[in-house]
Amino acid sequence: MIEVSRHDIVIVGGGAAGLRAAVAATEIDPDVSIALVSKVYPMRSHTVSAEGGAAAVVREDDNFEMHAYDTVKGSDFLADQDVIRTFVEQAPGELTLLEHWGCPWSRNEDGTVATRAFGGMSTKRTWYAADKVGFHMLHTLFQHSLRFDNIVRYDEHFATRLLVDEGTVRGVAALDIRTGVVRVVLGRSLILATGGAGKIFPFTTNGSIKTGDGMSLAYRAGVALKDMEFVQYHPTGLPGTGILITEATRGEGGYLINAEGERFLTTRDYGVGSKAELGPRDMISRAIIQELEAGRGFSGPYGDYLHLDLRHLGEAKIVARLPMVREISKIYIGVDPVHEPIPIRPVVHYMMGGIDTDITAATSLPGLYAAGECASVSLNGANRLGSNSLTECLVFGAAAGRNALSFAKGSSEGSEDALRRQGEEEAARVAALRGKQKGGEKLSRIRGDLHKTMESGCGVYRVQETMDETARTVAQLKGRYADVALEDSSAVFNTELVAALEMGNMLDIAEVVANSAAARNESRGAHTRRDTPNRDDQNFLYHTLCYFDPAGPRLEKKGVTLGHWEPEERKY
Amino acid sequence: MSDGQQKKTFVVTRFDPDRDEAPRKQSYEIPVQPDWKVLDALNFIKDEVDGTLSYRWSCRMAVCGSCGMMVNGEPRLTCKEALSQYGDTVDVGPLANFPVVRDLVIEADGFMEKLTSVKPWIIRAKERAVEEGPMRQSPAEHEEFKQFSLCINCMLCYSACPVVANEPEFLGPAAIAVGHRYSIDSRDEGAAERNEVFRGEGGVFSCSFANECSEVCPKNVDPAAAVNQAKFNAVIDWATGLVLPRGGDE
Amino acid sequence: MSRNAHPDAMAPSKPGRTRTAPPQLPDQFPFGGRYLAYTLFDLTGILYLLLGFLVLCAVWSLGSGEAAWNGVLERNRSMLYVGFHAIALVGVIFVGIRFFGFFPKAQPPRIGPVKPPPKPVILAMLYALWIGVTAFLSIVLAGGIF
Amino acid sequence: MKHLLLKLEPLIWLLFGQGILLGTVLLTGWVLVVGLAIPLGIVPADALSYERAQMLGSHIIGRVILLGLIVLPLWKGAHHMRHIFLDFGGAKRDVLVAPLLYLLAASGSVLAVVAIVRI
Structure with a gap:
């Protein structure tokens, strides 16, 4: 009998966005029961590796207008301007909260918070704690979260499937890496905050855990991934x-x-x-x-x-x-x-794209929210400005927490039988994969080939032919993945099993990236084509939406919210 | 860079609770690159030789704190240690002083409980509103606790500490350092609460100042300094409490 | 000599969810590598205990009259006592050097409003105190002054 | 007993710490002269003849130094012996051993006061 636990909100991912969401919900309702499901202990999350800083208007000579315009221009006009407006306005408060919680921001002589210059920012607006900003923010957030008993941690639990009933997300099935058991963690709403997917590339700043898990969960549940062709090279x-x-x-x-x-x-x-x-x-x-x-x-x-x-x-x-x-x-x-x-040389760093969310961090699937790098709220458009992402984790992590809470309050629990059945199906799938010792494929070979094709087709400079080639190769790799064999059949801390599940996710994401890229016949932001070197606002000023389809990814378009600044030539 | 010729033997501790009665050693001889870290060798073994080897790692840049192991008997971050400093045979085991879950993976939940028990968050009599803006803190005030705020919770210090090995209640170097870091933060008002914890069972006075924690700390946090400063502060606080009994004391 | 650590070392309060292998001590503990200095440092506890009681004996004898006091002086001349005191001197100096080296890091950044002096100054003060008191006491005991 | 030990821990630590610090500072000269130089004849034995020892020992400063010379090393010793015991796996019996050791140091300290008053 599969083990089922019940909470009000389930959060998948224990980095900056997930922790901020948990605390935000708790601040409003101290009694809310929150499950924090993370495949690593939260302080190991990749937020820890961020270095440079977090942007927010704080100086006298700065204003929201300037921060907003810098971000719009940085995005090559693909960002949604209403989102940016909300973001820049809430940014200072969020960084201030972190300060109140003990984040050791570097200081000016007079004791005020120090700021530094950053790429694409027109003034010094990046708060910093030496060059260990992600580390300090993550540990501050995590340690602050420890004071709340209502945040129940599921450490080293790997979420493998969203559980959906009556068209509403009700929880996740998660592999307890320690025991090898799949358990069902239910909630009335759910937040994905699992970070990016840099590990689909060979050469990346990302840690080994960044395998696009949350993106794949949402994608498989029918939610669109947005603007995935935009991969930032640092x-x-x-x-x-x-x-x-x-x-x-x-x-x-x-x-x-x-x-x-x-x-x-x-x-x-x-x-x-x-x-x-x-x-x-x-x-x-x-x-x-x-x-x-x-x-x-x-x-x-x-x-x-x-x-x-x-x-x-x-x-x-x-x-x-x-x-x-x-x-x-x-x-x-x-x-x-x-x-x-x-x-130095340029290196894959960040996915501008992600789970399609609106300005409230909600996705198209009722009850499902997403924030941080795994989401695409359309703050970053075609190119993210350095030091906007840590702040984004806070602003939209908080939004996700608040809105998931209000959704949870108005939502029913769903049919436990149906959810339990889904959980059991998932447990059977994971068990089958763990016992899969026959097959002609090795994980490391598939990973190597994936890396090769992603680098050749979706690098800094792209052309139609290689993008198409990459899309085809990834599809083939998915076929080969079905034939993978595992050496490790142990239940306890089976890291090979985890890697195999992650590989499934990475192949999903790689397929979306390659197909989204191949369809955008212009150069914008981080998507730069040698064969069409110019931006084409006539035909391509839209967001790419990519939906899961057993027959292959299905692409749609979504309009960009302008409103304040019309696209113009991007010159500095 | 790829001479591909040099080989090293890795003697790795293996333990699978489903199959093994007790931990055992397994040797792998593999080709190594001159610029590899110890972790690169483990990843090579995992990918090419033995997919069943289990260990934790993520950031491979010495900040996430996942990949602590005993390398030739010393607790090390394996992503940080150059392979070239070791001889032809390298012994890799799980962190000492921790129960072993599997292979090189240790039980970390005990540490998480200890970390939580020192109340590692800002405590204030009255919470400050966001609208009041950031608190002021001079660079000098920041400097006082800065070093202790650099702990990445890698737990190497626990593997080196003789007190941790022998007194299960001991909070240990990292947890005390993190708690102390908050107590001496100019924005915090919770030192008295933490001093109660520090004077309690397994608190700061269990420390015998072996200084091993500071010897092995990969981030130069100097936990021994934190623990012994915390002792000092706990004593001052205790003595003050004798002279001026606080309200609510038993 | 790899010995098991305390079976509950670093274990969570609730038993772990899977069977674990017991925690092991670091290979070098207690007499290898850097642990040797630590273990010896702790072992000087025996010397200090004995020294404390020897001084107590001497002071007690001083209160018991001349014969008792001379007995102490006489006893101190035996090889056993001289040998012990030689070892004790090494031990005491070892304790001083090791502990004074650690001492500056045990200073809080601030005691109330007072800041401690920088590390080299603390060290200089400690060694001046040690050498000064030792010299003064030695001269007094050896009959140099008073 | 455990509770009482915890309560007294700061005091014990203070005595122990001073045992290392001041104890070491005081003991060096004592061991050097009383333990080595006089018995070996480097310093003439009459430096600590009964009369002179009486004179030094009955002075108030002399008494304080003698008290420090006894009490501080005892607590340092007792506490370190407890650590040694723990380090060699004695955690389970700490609740017995620690009080015994501290009792030893405490009795020595009381005797020291008596001895010094007797001079």
Whole structure:
């Protein structure tokens, strides 16, 4: 008999968005019972790896209008402007809350919160805690959440299926990784906050846990994934490992230098104008790739790279503002940025796309909400500005928590029998996969081939032919995945089983990314095509919606909410 | 970079509670790359040699705190330790002083309870409203607790601590450091509550100042400093309580 | 010599949901690697206990008259006592060096409004105190002054 | 007993800490001269003849130093012995061993006061 537990709200994902949602609901109703289901202990969530900062208007010389416009322009006009308005207005309050909960924001001499410059932001509006912002925010949120007894944690539980009854989401089936048992966790509403899917690419800043699980859950339940063709390459990752070197390095004044010793962003026209290193990420990444293609890169064992030079900042500033960059550089590439430039190249960092949500964080499936990187509320459009995403996790995580609570209050419990049956089906599926020791395919081979095809078809620069090729290859990989064999049949902490389930999710997401990309015949934000290098507002000023269909992904269009700023040429 | 020639032998602790009576050792000889970390070798074994090997990892940049293990008898973050510093044979085991769930995976729930028990959140007599804006905190005030706020909860310190090994109630280095971090935060008013916990069973006075926690801390948090400062503060608080009994005391 | 740690070390209050292998002590504990210094440091407890009681004996004898006091001086001349005191001296110096090295980190950043001096200053003060008191006491006991 | 031990823990820790710090500071000179230099004849034995020892020991400062020389090492010793016991797996018997050790130190401390008054 499958184990069933009941709560008011089920939250899947224990990173910044999930924790913020949990606390937001609790703040309104201290008695609400919340299940926090996370496949890792919450403080291991990938929020922990964010470095540079979180944006919110706080300075006298800044205003909502400026933050909103920077974000709209950064998005290449694909963001929804009503969402941005809400976002910039709520951002300062959210970061203030984190401050009240103990987040150790770096300070000015007078004790006020310090801010730094960031790419695409027109003034210093990025709050920071040295260069460990994600780490501090996550631990602050997690530790703050520990004070609430009504938040019941399901640590190391891997959600594998949404349970839907009478057209409303009622809970999840989740594999307890520790015991190998699948249990049913029910709620009157459900929030997905599982983060991105960078692991569909070989070269990424993302940790191993970022496999698009929540996106796939929603997709399989019939909810659209939106704007998935927009994959952000961060300009500065370490060659080989892909470990992130924060944009704050440039915010603090670092230079990008090619092999000829030239600060090319100031000497050549890459469209970033006087912003130079502080241009938006899509443009800087393209500039770096062009430099490398023109033969002005250094060559190394992991491909060509450029230099990020911080030496002129001096040791004191590096130690105070960028201690983690220094630590990481020393450990992972053997370079002390105080004395040597850091080798860097663009690296997959963030999915602008995600589960299609409206401004209230609600999806098209009643009772289902989503927030953070796994969602696409259309704040980021075709290119996210650095330091908007941590704030997004808070603003829309809180919205998801509040709105999921009010939905839960007005919702029924659904038929427990029906939900239990679904849970049992899912348990049987997972058990079958665990016992699947016959088959011709190996997980690591499928992963390798997936990585290869995603990099060739959905990189910084794209063309129709390879995108189509990638879409076809991913479809084939799905076939091969059905023939995968597992070596590990143990019940307890079977990480191979988890990896196999994650692979299923990654293949879903890869398919959506490739198909969404292949259908957008223009260049916008992070989606840059060599064969159609210009933006085409006539035909493509819309969001891509991608629905699950057993026959293959089905694409639809959704309008962009403008209202304040009309699209114009994006020049800095 | 791929000379592909060099090989190393990894002697890995295996334990499957469904099949094994007790933990056992298993050796894998694999080709290694000169720039690999210990974790890269485990990932190679998992992908290419033995899919049944279980361990935790995620960020591979020494900040998520998942991949702590004993490497040649010392607690280490495996994503941080260069393989080149070890010889031809590397011994990898689960973190010492923890019950072992499977292979290299240890029981972390006990730690989570300890972390929760030190009340690691800001406590204030009166909660501040959002509209009042951020509190002021000078860089000097921030500096006082900054180091202790850098704990990534990797639990290596627990594996090194002789007190943790022998006194199950001991809160341990990381939990005390995190609690102390809040107590000395200028925005917090909860030191008295935490001092009660620190003076309780398994509290700060169980620490015998072995300093091993600080020796193995991968983030230079110096938990030994936190624990011993916490002792000092707990004593001051206790002595003050003797002279000026607080309301509500027994 | 890998020994089991306490069977409940780091166990959750409710029993774990699956069977676990018992926690193991670090291989090097208690006499290997850095643990040796720690274990020796704790073991100096024996020396201190004995020293405390030896001083107590001496002071008691001093109150019991000249014969008793001379007995103490006489007894101290035996090789057993000289040997013990030699070991004790090493132990005491070891305790001082190890503990004074740790001492600065045990200083809270602030006691009320008072901030402690920087680490090197604390260390200098400690060693000055140690050497100063030792010199003063030695001279007094050796009949140099008073 | 466990409860009482917990209550007294700060006091014990204070005595223990001072045992390491001041105890070490005081003991070094004592061991050097009384334990080694005089018995080995490096310093003439009459440096601590009965009369001179009486004179030093009956002075108020002398009494305080002697008290420190006895009490502080005892508590340091007792507490460290407890740690050693725990470190070698004695957690279950701590509730017996700890009171015994502290009782030993406490009795020694009381005797020290008596001995010093007797000088």
